[in-house]
Amino acid sequence: MSELNTLFRKRIGMPEDETITFATLGNVLEKTAKAIPFENLCMIANETNEITRENLLNKLLVKNEGGLCYELNSILYFFLLENGFQVALARGIVYKQATQEYQSIGRTHVTILLTHEGRKYLVDTGFGGNLPLKPVPLTGETVTSSNGEFRVKEVNSDHGDYVLEMKLKYKDTEWRIGYAFDSTKLISDVTEFNEIQTVIGEHPDSPFNKSPLVTRLTESGNVTLTNSTFTKWENGVVTKEGIDEVRYRELLREWFGK
Known part of the structure; x- marks a missing residue:
């Protein structure tokens, strides 16, 4: 078992000898959401590093820090790969509920697309408190978890070909858009996310470069x-x-x- 696999399991409290299957992915996602916070503390402190597999392992699994979407979903992507899953990373653009428009900073959200028995699913552990906690099929069915209801709808827009919609438990009474993403441009090289880190760190409209934020389930x-x-x-x-x-x-x- 690799160092990343061993340390990830230790961080989320999962035994080394436990085999992870598609049916038990929800348990992995719940444990991850409770153990690894969504946070921007390194960005606020101006202590970010280049996005590489080695640096992510060190930050999230050795130093036991949290991170933003491109860090959290990248480390989960590597973990899922090492446990036999067919996964790829994809970029998305977050929808701003307050102004009913997509963020002006572009496709700075990172999510995971997983293929199982010929079907595609969205998996996300990097969306703050808005996590599905289960794989969400790209065919429109509603998935219910302890965090609420989630579905992915196919769309045809400049922002992508799918949108994640949600009704968070105790918080939402109507469906609302989380983000749009593009399933046709898959990513396997996490160094692409250095561009995202730069935009989030420097863009005046970025919500994560002004004051500290830490959240977890x-x-x-x-x-x-x-x-x-x-x-x-x-x-x-x-x-x-x-x-x-x-x-x-x-x-x-x-x-x-x-």
Whole structure:
């Protein structure tokens, strides 16, 4: 078993001798979402490194940090490859609910496309608190997980040929768009994502280069921390706390082990 395979299993709490099948992928995705946070702390600290397999392994599995979509889904992609799955990476563009338009920074989201028994599925562990936690078929069926309902619809647009739609548990009453993605331009070389990292780090409209953000799923919901607020969803009940720098550091240690 490779170092990446061993360390990934250790990070998410999965035994080395457990065989991963398509039927048990949901368990892998849940464990990953609870163990590895979505975060931009290295970007805010101006401590980003080149996107390579080795650097991702070191950041996420040796130093036990979190990351953004292109880091989280890349490391999961390598893990799935090593466990016998047919997977590829793809780029997408996130939809902004507030303004009902796609982000101006372009195709900076990274997701995974998995093929199983001739059918294609979307797999994503890098979309903050909006994770399907199960493979979502590209044929339109609704998938239900502990995080809500998800489906992928085929479209014909400048943004891609599919969109991920969601109804998050306790939060959404209507379907809403998460992001569009292009299934025709598959990626296997993660160094392509250095361009994404540069855009997210430098573009004035990027949501991730202005203040720290850390979020992960929990057993009963999710937690999100910025340098000014701490938001916790627990069994459908939300609490939000205004915080200062001292409290930020306390919560970072308590909830994210930093």
